[in-house]
Amino acid sequence: MNAPMPPFVERARAAYRAAARQVDPATAARLRAARQTALAAPRAAPAWSRRVLLPAGAFAVLALALVTLWPNMRTPLPAASPVAVGESGEGELPPDPDSTDPALYQDLDFYRWLAASGQGGR
Numbered sequence: 001m002n003a004p005m006p007p008f009v010e011r012a013r014a015a016y017r018a019a020a021r022q023v024d025p026a027t028a029a030r031l032r033a034a035r036q037t038a039l040a041a042p043r044a045a046p047a048w049s050r051r052v053l054l055p056a057g058a059f060a061v062l063a064l065a066l067v068t069l070w071p072n073m074r075t076p077l078p079a080a081s082p083v084a085v086g087e088s089g090e091g092e093l094p095p096d097p098d099s100t101d102p103a104l105y106q107d108l109d110f111y112r113w114l115a116a117s118g119q120g121g122r
Contacts, residue, residue: 005013023031097105
């Protein structure tokens with residue numbers, strides 16, 4: 001169902017129809033030709049969009065990569081810890097795996113925690 005038109009719309013349509021009847025045939029033919037040409041022309045993207053969108057897309061990818069990698073770049077790498085020097089004056093190296101008891105390697109997480117906490121019995 002069509003909603004009732006306001007009076008000014010009805011007057012505007014009546015004025016358009018009256019003016020359209022008074023257009024001479026040459027002008028009407030030119031208007032029809034222009035309309036057909038406009039409808040037949042493919043709608044191509046404006047030239048500026050091709051020049052702008054490619055660099056903008058590249059910049060967006062670069063910005064995304066930078067934002068993704070930025071937190072990783074700011075965290076410092078752990079410094080290599082120097083070899084601890086024991087009472088004998090020699091560097092304390094980890095024991096050779098072939099000459100140690102295999103039970104020593106069962107609780108490696110505990111030994112890592114013990115070394116990190118600084119409570120190694122010294």
